[in-house]
Amino acid sequence: MDATTLPEDTAGPRTGDAAGAAPRLTVIGTGYLGATHAVCMAALGFDVLGVDVDPVKIERLNAGEVPFFEPGLPELLVKALDSGRLRFTTGFEEAAEFGDVHFICVGTPQQQDSDAADLRYVDAAVTELARHLRRRALVVGKSTVPVGTAARLTELVQRLAPAGTEVELAWNPEFLREGYAVDDTLRPDRLVFGTASARAEEQLRAAFAPVIARGTPVVVTDLTTAELVKVAANSFLATKISYINAMAEVCEATGGDVTGLAEALAYDDRIGGRFLKPGLGFGGGCLPKDIRAFAHRAEELGVGQAVGFLRQVDDINKRRRARTVDLVRELAGGDLTGVRVTALGAAFKPNSDDIRDAPALDVASTLHRLGAHVTVVDPAATENARRSHPQLDYGTDAISAAAGADVVVLLTEWNEFRQTAPEAMGAVVNHRRIVDGRHALDPARWRAAGWEYRALGRP
Numbered sequence: 001m002d003a004t005t006l007p008e009d010t011a012g013p014r015t016g017d018a019a020g021a022a023p024r025l026t027v028i029g030t031g032y033l034g035a036t037h038a039v040c041m042a043a044l045g046f047d048v049l050g051v052d053v054d055p056v057k058i059e060r061l062n063a064g065e066v067p068f069f070e071p072g073l074p075e076l077l078v079k080a081l082d083s084g085r086l087r088f089t090t091g092f093e094e095a096a097e098f099g100d101v102h103f104i105c106v107g108t109p110q111q112q113d114s115d116a117a118d119l120r121y122v123d124a125a126v127t128e129l130a131r132h133l134r135r136r137a138l139v140v141g142k143s144t145v146p147v148g149t150a151a152r153l154t155e156l157v158q159r160l161a162p163a164g165t166e167v168e169l170a171w172n173p174e175f176l177r178e179g180y181a182v183d184d185t186l187r188p189d190r191l192v193f194g195t196a197s198a199r200a201e202e203q204l205r206a207a208f209a210p211v212i213a214r215g216t217p218v219v220v221t222d223l224t225t226a227e228l229v230k231v232a233a234n235s236f237l238a239t240k241i242s243y244i245n246a247m248a249e250v251c252e253a254t255g256g257d258v259t260g261l262a263e264a265l266a267y268d269d270r271i272g273g274r275f276l277k278p279g280l281g282f283g284g285g286c287l288p289k290d291i292r293a294f295a296h297r298a299e300e301l302g303v304g305q306a307v308g309f310l311r312q313v314d315d316i317n318k319r320r321r322a323r324t325v326d327l328v329r330e331l332a333g334g335d336l337t338g339v340r341v342t343a344l345g346a347a348f349k350p351n352s353d354d355i356r357d358a359p360a361l362d363v364a365s366t367l368h369r370l371g372a373h374v375t376v377v378d379p380a381a382t383e384n385a386r387r388s389h390p391q392l393d394y395g396t397d398a399i400s401a402a403a404g405a406d407v408v409v410l411l412t413e414w415n416e417f418r419q420t421a422p423e424a425m426g427a428v429v430n431h432r433r434i435v436d437g438r439h440a441l442d443p444a445r446w447r448a449a450g451w452e453y454r455a456l457g458r459p
């Protein structure tokens with residue numbers, strides 16, 4: 001079922017704190033996670049107030065404009081605003097008065113000079129909200145945090161809130177993927193409720209009633225375990241990607257083909273083929289910083305050894321970027337000075353405009369630093385990339401950007417790059433040389449069109 005064809009008012013029309021009524025929700029932080037959560041909860045029939053400290057963001061959201069690229073979300077935002085069930089504000093006092101359940105959805109980026117997570121936004125949001133909480137409420141953390149944060153925040157909230165221990169705290173980690181955020185929110189594969197009381201669990205069940213009614217499994221656990229579930233899940237996914245990329249390194253040294261290897265492994269359903277795609281590796285606002293923060297936190301707790309492998313997972317991932325640069329240099333004849341490179345992709349993955357820790361931009365800027373003239377093309381992330389990497393040139397589409405290129409390198413597997421005809425691109429480049437950083441192209445087809453084709457982990 002399409003997200004926009006959801007049954008309306010699934011949660012029922014009654015709202016408020018009365019027993020049995022659907023709780024009124026606030027969502028604090030309106031980034032990828034929060035904006036999607038707010039819109040989807042309103043689409044499910046709840047009354048929702050989105051809160052952010054950035055007045056520009058709030059203005060845009062109230063005007064029906066999603067400030068980032070996420071398929072399906074703009075349509076659903078307009079629908080939710082039209083229904084009257086969704087509004088956005090910068091007022092924390094208003095939010096505290098409005099909400100029965102408050103979702104904390106602010107970012108936890110990596111600290112500047114450390115692998116640890118930066119909790120300043122979580123602390124600020126919780127502090128600001130708590131100061132105005134004069135009635136019974138449940139504060140629910142969704143942000144990814146170091147284990148132990150929920151216990152600390154419980155103490156903080158109950159100390160600062162005028163309503164004291166009438167305010168409880170719960171943890172409900174979020175597993176949405178960018179590009180599929182709407183579907184992942186409306187139809188998650190599981191819900192995890194970290195709670196400290198029966199009442200908190202009851203409130204969470206009420207806040208997710210339409211999702212639970214669809215048969216979504218619910219795991220109810222303590223606060224600590226709920227915090228750990230998220231970092232454990234992301235660590236596993238990162239490890240799986242780095243595992244196959246480690247095999248790619250071995251293939252490179254031995255003449256094996258990692259794509260055949262991955263395919264053969266995937267038929268074993270104990271292993272499975274998802275997140276076993278070799279290539280340039282993982283990036284984005286979650287996986288890289290989450291494994292680093294987890295390793296850091298484990299070291300603080302004296303169990304660093306247990307997750308020491310995450311350092312290697314990170315190192316394998318970084319080496320894929322360096323190796324991609326090497327392949328481009330090899331194709332260019334050993335020296336990048338003055339070489340014209342067309343980089344297909346800037347976003348950390350397709351269907352996203354997110355460039356946080358994007359492998360694509362890392363490779364493009366390294367090539368530039370080594371003397372190449374780099375032109376980057378991306379269907380959605382160009383504006384963000386231009387802002388953070390003004391030293392690079394930007395094109396509008398793959399073919400025109402490839403005009404005169406000495407080497408083309410595919411870095412983000414957008415569909416439109418996959419579908420590029422090697423003959424059409426071959427007609428405009430200076431040399432038919434391509435590095436396929438994502439195993440997204442058919443080598444036979446490109447070679448037949450006269451291209452020198454190279455990919456990580458393949459002969």
Ligand code: UDX
Nearest residue numbers: 174175176177178275276277281282283284286348349
């Ligand atoms: C991830 C988790 O999947 C999600 O559950 C969590 O809530 C947030 O972090 P996201 O960052 O949106 O989601 O991206 P995801 O689709 O998981 O991809 C992460 C990175 O891994 C991308 O850079 C992607 O290109 C890369 N990847 C993924 C691979 O290199 N190989 C694969 O097989 C899969």
